[in-house]
Amino acid sequence: MRDDKQPSVVAASDLEEMVASSDSGARKPAGVPGQLLVSIAAIWSLFQLWIASPLPYMVGFGVFSATESRSIHLAFALFLAFMAYPAFKRSPRDRIPLQDWALAAVAAFCGAYLFIFYADLAQRPGRPITQDIVIGVLGIIMLLEATRRALGPPLMIVAGVFIAYSLFGPYMPGILAHRGVSFGGLINHQWLGTQGVFGIALGVSTSFVFLFVLFGALLEKAGAGNYFIKVAFSMLGHLKGGPAKAAVVASGLTGLISGSSIANTVTTGTFTIPMMKRVGFSAEKAGAVEVAASVNGQIMPPVMGAAAFLMVEYVGISYVEVIKHAFLPAIISYIALFYIVHLEALKADMRGLPSSSPNRPLLNKILGFMTGLILLMTLSFIVYYGLGWLKPVLGDATPWVVSVGLAVIYVGLLKVSSKYPELEMDDPKTVVLTLPQTRPTVMVGLHYILPVVVLVWCLMVERMSPGLSAFWATMFMIFIMVTQRPVIAFFRGHSKFSADVKEGFKDLWDGLVAGARNMIGIGIATATAGIVVGAVSQTGVGLVLADVVEILSGGNLMMILLLTALLSLILGMGLPTTANYIVVSALMAPVIVLLGQQNGLIVPLIAVHLFVFYFGIMADVTPPVGLASFAAAAVSGGDPLRTGFQAFYYSLRTAALPFLFIFNTDLLLIDVTVTQGIVVFIVATSAMLIFAAGTQGYMLVRSRWYESLLLLLVAFTLFRPGFWMDRIHNPYESIPPTQFAEALGNVESGSNLRVQVAGINDYGDPMTTYVLVPVPSGDSGDERMEALGMELVADGDKAMVDFIEFGSQAAELGFDFDQEIIEVLAPVNRWTKEWLWIPALIIFGLVVLLQRRRREKQSADSSAATV
Numbered sequence: 001m002r003d004d005k006q007p008s009v010v011a012a013s014d015l016e017e018m019v020a021s022s023d024s025g026a027r028k029p030a031g032v033p034g035q036l037l038v039s040i041a042a043i044w045s046l047f048q049l050w051i052a053s054p055l056p057y058m059v060g061f062g063v064f065s066a067t068e069s070r071s072i073h074l075a076f077a078l079f080l081a082f083m084a085y086p087a088f089k090r091s092p093r094d095r096i097p098l099q100d101w102a103l104a105a106v107a108a109f110c111g112a113y114l115f116i117f118y119a120d121l122a123q124r125p126g127r128p129i130t131q132d133i134v135i136g137v138l139g140i141i142m143l144l145e146a147t148r149r150a151l152g153p154p155l156m157i158v159a160g161v162f163i164a165y166s167l168f169g170p171y172m173p174g175i176l177a178h179r180g181v182s183f184g185g186l187i188n189h190q191w192l193g194t195q196g197v198f199g200i201a202l203g204v205s206t207s208f209v210f211l212f213v214l215f216g217a218l219l220e221k222a223g224a225g226n227y228f229i230k231v232a233f234s235m236l237g238h239l240k241g242g243p244a245k246a247a248v249v250a251s252g253l254t255g256l257i258s259g260s261s262i263a264n265t266v267t268t269g270t271f272t273i274p275m276m277k278r279v280g281f282s283a284e285k286a287g288a289v290e291v292a293a294s295v296n297g298q299i300m301p302p303v304m305g306a307a308a309f310l311m312v313e314y315v316g317i318s319y320v321e322v323i324k325h326a327f328l329p330a331i332i333s334y335i336a337l338f339y340i341v342h343l344e345a346l347k348a349d350m351r352g353l354p355s356s357s358p359n360r361p362l363l364n365k366i367l368g369f370m371t372g373l374i375l376l377m378t379l380s381f382i383v384y385y386g387l388g389w390l391k392p393v394l395g396d397a398t399p400w401v402v403s404v405g406l407a408v409i410y411v412g413l414l415k416v417s418s419k420y421p422e423l424e425m426d427d428p429k430t431v432v433l434t435l436p437q438t439r440p441t442v443m444v445g446l447h448y449i450l451p452v453v454v455l456v457w458c459l460m461v462e463r464m465s466p467g468l469s470a471f472w473a474t475m476f477m478i479f480i481m482v483t484q485r486p487v488i489a490f491f492r493g494h495s496k497f498s499a500d501v502k503e504g505f506k507d508l509w510d511g512l513v514a515g516a517r518n519m520i521g522i523g524i525a526t527a528t529a530g531i532v533v534g535a536v537s538q539t540g541v542g543l544v545l546a547d548v549v550e551i552l553s554g555g556n557l558m559m560i561l562l563l564t565a566l567l568s569l570i571l572g573m574g575l576p577t578t579a580n581y582i583v584v585s586a587l588m589a590p591v592i593v594l595l596g597q598q599n600g601l602i603v604p605l606i607a608v609h610l611f612v613f614y615f616g617i618m619a620d621v622t623p624p625v626g627l628a629s630f631a632a633a634a635v636s637g638g639d640p641l642r643t644g645f646q647a648f649y650y651s652l653r654t655a656a657l658p659f660l661f662i663f664n665t666d667l668l669l670i671d672v673t674v675t676q677g678i679v680v681f682i683v684a685t686s687a688m689l690i691f692a693a694g695t696q697g698y699m700l701v702r703s704r705w706y707e708s709l710l711l712l713l714v715a716f717t718l719f720r721p722g723f724w725m726d727r728i729h730n731p732y733e734s735i736p737p738t739q740f741a742e743a744l745g746n747v748e749s750g751s752n753l754r755v756q757v758a759g760i761n762d763y764g765d766p767m768t769t770y771v772l773v774p775v776p777s778g779d780s781g782d783e784r785m786e787a788l789g790m791e792l793v794a795d796g797d798k799a800m801v802d803f804i805e806f807g808s809q810a811a812e813l814g815f816d817f818d819q820e821i822i823e824v825l826a827p828v829n830r831w832t833k834e835w836l837w838i839p840a841l842i843i844f845g846l847v848v849l850l851q852r853r854r855r856e857k858q859s860a861d862s863s864a865a866t867v
Contacts, residue, residue: 033096041516044076048210052471068115070198073206075111077523079104085149110139128188136187147528150521162535196534200313201526208309211470214515218477221511227445228253234441241345242352243275244289251293261620261628264294273635280350283638288646291632299330307581319466325668329657336653336688343698413447418491420444451477481508529582564588565615572619580616597769611658621647664720687718700851717840721833732825737799743826745781759819
């Protein structure tokens with residue numbers, strides 16, 4: 001068995017290499033080339049801050065259109081990709097070969113072509129000249145090569161397949177055949193317009209993602225990453241299996257500032273994994289806990305993975321709405337992982353690390369926690385309503401007053417911080433025997449929370465765009481980086497002002513460089529994934545795929561979801577999360593919504609996109625190519641495949657959640673009140689903990705097989721009581737289509753009718769689907785039908801759509817002239833589905849009773865054996 005600290009020593013350089021080659025580029029040239037590389041990276045960060053700020057509009061200079069910004073963004077990404085990523089494993093890391101300089105220059109020119117010749121291209125839309133075609137071909141080749149270097153061959157191959165599919169459509173077999181695309185048409189669509197490479201995905205990378213990645217890099221360089229890890233260990237390290245619990249919390253906090261599963265795993269795992277092994281976790285289990293916690297960092301609001309920002313554009317909702325829908329599953333998932341770790345500790349009777357905090361009675365701890373909570377709630381109440389009252393009074397001066405108030409709070413927190421010793425960076429090679437004290441650890445870094453508060457405030461309260469919110473949070477972060485050292489030193493009475501400020505600017509420079517280098521892969525991925533999206537829109541392959549999936553699944557929605565999950569996992573073995581999400585959502589999301597409607601299940605688009613997002617993230621865990629598992633195994637010294645399988649086992653809760661929220665959208669807080677949301681949170685969290693106990697085979701004692709089955713049944717019932725209620729009592733009654741108007745009049749206003757319609761789709765093919773019709777207000781069925789904006793005509797037993805008012809609600813729902821109403825389903829009065837929670841809880845109580853008796857018997861037997 002290897003020594004606890006040995007894996008970290010052996011793997012330190014390998015880990016750095018792994019993160020660099022995955023996230024920021026493995027090449028670190030010396031001398032002038034190295035200075036040029038970091039300078040261009042820093043200039044890219046400054047450019048992104050410039051276009052996100054209000055300054056260009058205030059000074060009337062440097063205002064770029066969306067297309068120009070995307071072009072410059074891609075030019076930077078391509079140039080840095082050839083500079084920072086070696087062509088092959090044997091290529092030099094300490095210098096940049098001449099051919100890479102040439103390729104970087106050509107690639108950057110091709111990327112910037114839309115910016116340089118913007119006016120000329122605007123004069124000839126859809127009519128590319130020879131120069132445009134040549135640049136487009138070169139650009140696509142350069143992009144594919146940059147993709148191979150930065151992200152590996154899989155995404156390059158996927159993009160190449162879709163380019164070939166576009167060009168050779170007439171020669172494709174069977175239903176895959178299409179009329180084909182001309183060479184000029186392909187280049188025009190993919191490189192010279194905003195449908196392909198320079199499409200929505202690259203636009204989101206330019207507008208939103210870069211600033212959030214930069215914000216995280218600056219927060220990390222300022223010392224927040226070390227602070228979050230230390231706080232988690234000081235608070236939780238002494239509990240049963242404490243280091244593992246601390247790893248879960250630390251990884252969740254680090255997920256705020258790191259969009260990369262691998263970087264998150266290495267950043268926190270270097271310290272957490274050896275400590276987990278010290279209290280009794282095996283190398284594989286210690287690595288698996290870290291992987292499961294780190295990967296979930298991408299689903300944790302308010303700063304989620306890059307793919308979450310793409311949802312804003314693809315689904316057509318605000319980022320605040322994305323956060324709202326993603327919040328509950330993410331919280332539940334982390335709580336469940338915390339509980340899984342607790343069960344592992346109980347199984348092995350583990351202990352925590354010795355705490356250096358003074359012992360306090362439990363009552364004092366509870367009172368201290370409640371006092372802090374009440375003070376925080378009071379402060380939040382005063383700030384929220386105080387600003388609401390001040391804004392009308394102060395008018396245009398409000399931002400300046402708020403800035404001064406924020407600066408005062410910041411200085412006050414630094415004053416508090418100065419009273420405690422500075423947090424040291426832990427050396428992973430040394431053995432940690434005691435934990436840091438909680439109070440000093442928490443108090444010394446409270447100012448790191450302020451930028452996150454600013455970000456959340458701008459997003460959730462001021463309702464600014466994600467880009468502008470990240471800009472103000474980043475500017476505040478820059479202010480902190482430059483000022484924190486001199487101000488703390490001043491309060492401690494040993495100020496070296498110029499040296500401290502210089503150190504602050506050095507951290508800022510390193511943060512600007514790190515942010516840009518971390519963005520190279522994401523910028524390249526979004527551009528290359530744009531090729532797939534462009535091919536889908538140009539060839540209509542999405543409709544073909546819908547037919548293929550329907551044939552494979554037999555029209556069964558659960559089979560479609562399983563196929564989508566499998567596709568995400570397979571593609572995720574080679575594609576980064578962002579590219580995986582773009583490809584799978586472009587191909588499968590419309591198919592799931594369409595086939596769901598045809599099966600009578602109205603699936604919200606956000607639920608489908610979150611489903612794809614979750615399984616794209618799971619690919620970082622899943623063997624045989626789960627990169628995060630390999631990174632964790634490098635730290636722990638365990639077997640990578642066994643670590644991956646164990647991490648997947650721990651992540652079953654993350655894999656189960658997407659299926660659950662497709663069928664129970666309450667989990668996404670869709671159409672629920674505040675009270676219902678609280679109930680859903682409590683019940684869903686309880687259900688996930690019971691699910692975790694069922695899958696781990698342990699609750700109070702080791703579970704017997706039938707107890708595990710009963711626990712899984714209870715968890716399913718708590719998550720989806722409607723499944724059983726629908727079998728006891730049909731939720732809808734079928735009404736003849738000719739009585740559509742009467743059905744509208746008989747149900748309550750605000751409820752919904754499910755209407756099955758048959759007709760012709762936009763491509764002239766017959767289709768049958770379900771439409772969820774909100775019942776408008778009105779005194780009679782005819783009035784409500786008029787409010788919908790449609791008229792029906794009866795033809796015997798048939799009801800045909802005779803008229804649809806332009807721009808009406810009926811038109812927006814998809815009703816069209818000459819469609820046939822096949823069936824009208826009206827809701828019926830029945831018991832609410834939540835009644836089924838009662839028998840589920842009774843069964844759960846029975847299992848608890850059985851396990852308590854067994855535990856008492858085991859305790860009595862062990863006591864007798866000791867005597």
